[in-house]
Amino acid sequence: MGAIGGEELMKWEKMQGTALSGEEKILVLVRLRPLSEKEIARNEASDWECINETTIFYRNSFQETSGLPTAYTFDKVFRGDCTTREVYEGGTKDIALSVVRGINSTIFAYGQTSSGKTYTMNGITEYTVADIYDYMKKHEERSFVLKFSAMEIYNEVVRDLLSSDSTPLRMLDDPENGTIIEKLTEETLLDWDHLKELLSICEAQRQTGETYLNKASSRSHQILRLTIESSAREFIGKENKTTLAASVNFVDLAGSERASQALSVGQRLKEGCHINRSLLTLGTVIRKLGMGRHGHVNYRDSKLTRILQPALGGNARTAIVCTLSPVQSHTEQSRNTLLFASCAKEVTTNAQANVVMSDKALVKHLQKELARLESEIRTPITACDHVALLRKKDQQIEKLENEMRELTKQRNLAQSRVEDLLQMFGNDKISSQRGASSLLPKSLEGNMFGDECSVSDSIAKAESYNRDSESDATSYAIPAQCSGNFGLHYRHQRSKNFAFVTGEDSDDFCKEVQCIEVDEPGGNRTFESFSLSNNENGERISPPSSNGHVDHRELSPLSHGQASSTRNCFPHGPLGQKMHDKQKTTDSLARFHPLDSSPCALSTSISGSINVKLTRSRSSRENLMIGSFSPESGIVEQRETTPTDEQERDFPGSPEGLQRKHWKYPPLIYGKTRPKLSRNNSQSSNCSAFMDELKSGSNAPGDEDIPSVDTFVAGLKEMAKLEYDNQLHNQRNSMSINIIDRSNHLEKLVFILNFVLIRCILISVLGSRFWEVEKEYKKCRIGSYARLIGSSFRLAS
Numbered sequence: 150m151g152a153i154g155g156e157e158l159m160k161w162e163k164m165q166g167t168a169l170s171g172e173e174k175i176l177v178l179v180r181l182r183p184l185s186e187k188e189i190a191r192n193e194a195s196d197w198e199c200i201n202e203t204t205i206f207y208r209n210s211f212q213e214t215s216g217l218p219t220a221y222t223f224d225k226v227f228r229g230d231c232t233t234r235e236v237y238e239g240g241t242k243d244i245a246l247s248v249v250r251g252i253n254s255t256i257f258a259y260g261q262t263s264s265g266k267t268y269t270m271n272g273i274t275e276y277t278v279a280d281i282y283d284y285m286k287k288h289e290e291r292s293f294v295l296k297f298s299a300m301e302i303y304n305e306v307v308r309d310l311l312s313s314d315s316t317p318l319r320m321l322d323d324p325e326n327g328t329i330i331e332k333l334t335e336e337t338l339l340d341w342d343h344l345k346e347l348l349s350i351c352e353a354q355r356q357t358g359e360t361y362l363n364k365a366s367s368r369s370h371q372i373l374r375l376t377i378e379s380s381a382r383e384f385i386g387k388e389n390k391t392t393l394a395a396s397v398n399f400v401d402l403a404g405s406e407r408a409s410q411a412l413s414v415g416q417r418l419k420e421g422c423h424i425n426r427s428l429l430t431l432g433t434v435i436r437k438l439g440m441g442r443h444g445h446v447n448y449r450d451s452k453l454t455r456i457l458q459p460a461l462g463g464n465a466r467t468a469i470v471c472t473l474s475p476v477q478s479h480t481e482q483s484r485n486t487l488l489f490a491s492c493a494k495e496v497t498t499n500a501q502a503n504v505v506m507s508d509k510a511l512v513k514h515l516q517k518e519l520a521r522l523e524s525e526i527r528t529p530i531t532a533c534d535h536v537a538l539l540r541k542k543d544q545q546i547e548k549l550e551n552e553m554r555e556l557t558k559q560r561n562l563a564q565s566r567v568e569d570l571l572q573m574f575g576n577d578k579i580s581s582q583r584g585a586s587s588l589l590p591k592s593l594e595g596n597m598f599g600d601e602c603s604v605s606d607s608i609a610k611a612e613s614y615n616r617d618s619e620s621d622a623t624s625y626a627i628p629a630q631c632s633g634n635f636g637l638h639y640r641h642q643r644s645k646n647f648a649f650v651t652g653e654d655s656d657d658f659c660k661e662v663q664c665i666e667v668d669e670p671g672g673n674r675t676f677e678s679f680s681l682s683n684n685e686n687g688e689r690i691s692p693p694s695s696n697g698h699v700d701h702r703e704l705s706p707l708s709h710g711q712a713s714s715t716r717n718c719f720p721h722g723p724l725g726q727k728m729h730d731k732q733k734t735t736d737s738l739a740r741f742h743p744l745d746s747s748p749c750a751l752s753t754s755i756s757g758s759i760n761v762k763l764t765r766s767r768s769s770r771e772n773l774m775i776g777s778f779s780p781e782s783g784i785v786e787q788r789e790t791t792p793t794d795e796q797e798r799d800f801p802g803s804p805e806g807l808q809r810k811h812w813k814y815p816p817l818i819y820g821k822t823r824p825k826l827s828r829n830n831s832q833s834s835n836c837s838a839f840m841d842e843l844k845s846g847s848n849a850p851g852d853e854d855i856p857s858v859d860t861f862v863a864g865l866k867e868m869a870k871l872e873y874d875n876q877l878h879n880q881r882n883s884m885s886i887n888i889i890d891r892s893n894h895l896e897k898l899v900f901i902l903n904f905v906l907i908r909c910i911l912i913s914v915l916g917s918r919f920w921e922v923e924k925e926y927k928k929c930r931i932g933s934y935a936r937l938i939g940s941s942f943r944l945a946s
């Protein structure tokens with residue numbers, strides 16, 4: 150019998166209206182047995198409940214928290230009050246009856262002892278056979294031949310249940326039909342009554358015994374096999390006759406049992422061991438098959454799995470009915486059954502219709518098949534395939550075009566962004582160059598522009614410069630923590646990139662110069678702060694109040710990222726208005742010529758320069774910077790040091806009162822004799838005459854003596870020049886010191902060399918003299934020896 154499709158099969162398929170072959174998962178049903186009378190009498194309760202058609206739920210009456218699953222889902226679950234007919238109709242019928250269509254099928258029951266396997270399988274077998282006979286009646290156009298065989302595996306021995314001879318049967322491996330049982334009785338059924346008779350013989354022959362858990366416990370695995378061969382009556386006696394042949398196996402497994410629970414001893418215990426061992430092998434096979442047939446599947450480890458091999462992942466349709474005992478004391482066994490069922494539902498079988506052909510029919514069929522394949526080879530791709538291929542290609546082209554469009558869009562967007570950024574950066578660079586150039590003599594501007602070309606270079610140079618200048622008392626870049634005379638802390642923030650350069654959204658941008666640190670005579674340093682912010686028109690707003698006292702929180706709104714609050718930095722009243730006007734004028738000037746700009750512009754220039762560098766090289770987060778200006782490179786450099794107000798407040802050298810409140814701006818003194826910025830009494834700190842003017846102006850609010858911005862500009866310009874001169878002077882000094890040092894070193898070297906040379910000469914002169922003396926000495930010695938020998942010869946003669 151082979152799984153060959155032929156005319157007969159095709160006809161049969163049409164007749165049935167369904168496909169007869171294919172892969173499918175094993176059907177897994179779970180049946181819960183009702184509590185027996187005995188169990189009810191013992192006041193046992195059921196912990197299991199079928200909550201719907203597919204899920205069985207474990208109700209934990211002990212409220213255990215074992216972490217094990219409580220709900221299990223299968224193809225179908227049946228409550229205790231469900232009849233066997235319902236179980237049969239609920240899936241097993243379809244599988245069992247595929248045998249009449251030439252497909253092997255297997256129904257087996259699995260579960261612990263006394264869970265209702267035999268009860269279920271007896272019913273299913275009866276219903277199936279009844280339905281088969283019913284089917285035969287309905288399909289009189291076909292002739293059916295039914296054969297019945299029965300065997301049991303008892304203590305790993307195969308026995309024929311239809312024979313009184315209890316001699317163990319041998320198992321043989323047939324290359325075509327798999328495992329066959331030698332000499333197994335196969336009865337051809339005459340009718341339904343004949344089958345009933347045979348079934349009763351099997352029941353009588355089967356090994357059963359009484360255990361504590363089951364009065365009539367099956368002690369063996371029973372396999373009832375019904376083979377059906379059918380062929381169309383019209384072809385009978387003809388050459389092209391084909392036959393469908395398949396078997397349905399009804400397998401009633403022996404139940405797993407615990408010796409402690411079944412109280413089995415002696416023979417029962419031995420039976421139990423064999424049962425458990427073979428069930429263990431079955432479980433292992435199922436688990437392996439459920440994981441996807443990787444590697445070797447150990448079918449041959451037990452006779453049960455050898456016989457059931459086609460049903461487990463082979464050429465068969467399979468249904469497993471897992472039976473459960475509801476009793477609490479069997480919960481663990483029930484869980485094991487459900488675990489087995491869970492693995493089994495992952496196992497796939499591949500059932501094929503089994504068609505038996507006569508030799509002539511087989512030859513004819515093979516010839517036809519050959520002709521078909523040859524024609525396929527000659528015309529590998531039909532016109533229909535071409536059209537399909539073209540359509541597929543078109544779809545691919547369309548998809549790729551769409552992708553290209555999308556990518557082009559993204560590229561254009563990215564390009565425009567890059568251009569915008571470049572434009573903004575260019576503007577920024579110009580602004581920063583202007584800012585820097587305002588601090589430089591014209592002659593040095595060229596250098597600066599050259600340096601500006603590379604941002605990283607500029608930063609590197611600026612950083613190195615700042616490193617060098619940290620110890621320099623005249624540098625601008627003295628950190629607040631150092632003991633320099635003062636340090637400038639620049640804080641800036643840009644909520645929109647380069648807004649101040651483009652003039653757009655300038656109110657989102659604000660810069661602040663804060664915390665000018667001054668060494669007090671007593672060694673204490675103080676911090677003062679003022680902020681310079683841009684208003685909506687790009688105008689800078691200066692912070693001092695009319696009374697000269699500035700609240701730092703008002704002056705540094707940018708620390709909170711709120712540009713709008715910087716507008717409040719102006720003192721209220723007429724003074725504030727005047728300042729505002731003055732500032733406008735200054736800013737407009739500063740925009741055209743940074744060198745002639747106001748101090749605010751100067752600061753802005755510094756900040757702007759810093760901003761360009763840092764916005765590109767670092768994130769736009771709020772920074773508190775220490776600025777340093779390099780006259781050589783024209784770079785204003787800043788370093789992140791003490792960024793938060795919190796840290797400033799905690800700075801030991803900054804008295805509370807002076808840091809945040811009661812700001813005073815005494816006038817600065819700057820002149821040729823003082824190379825660095827200084828102030829008269831340095832009570833608190835500030836750096837500009839402008840502030841002083843403001844201070845004086847605050848004494849007479851509303852007065853016409855508004856602080857002169859020009860004065861401040863001039864002052865700062867002078868400061869910058871002075872600082873620059875000072876830098877040059879210092880550098881020249883340090884260079885000359887260097888040269889002197891180096892010439893000293895050279896002199897020392899020459900002296901040492903001379904000394905060594907003289908010693909060498911002396912050594913060589915003395916050496917040659919030594920050799921001469923030694924020679925003379927040797928000569929004298931030889932002469933004296935000769936004389937001695939001569940005198941001795943003379944004496945002897």
Ligand SMILES: Nc1ncnc2c1ncn2[C@@H]1O[C@H](COP(=O)(O)OP(=O)(O)OP(=O)(O)O)[C@@H](O)[C@H]1O
Nearest residue numbers: 182261262263264265266267268363366367403404
């Ligand atoms: N669904 C059911 N409804 C009513 N009674 C049932 C049901 N299932 C089983 N029983 C009864 O429970 C008892 C044990 O059933 P059965 O012998 O079928 O169990 P088993 O699983 O085959 O046990 P073993 O593995 O020991 O052979 C029997 O008396 C049977 O009549």
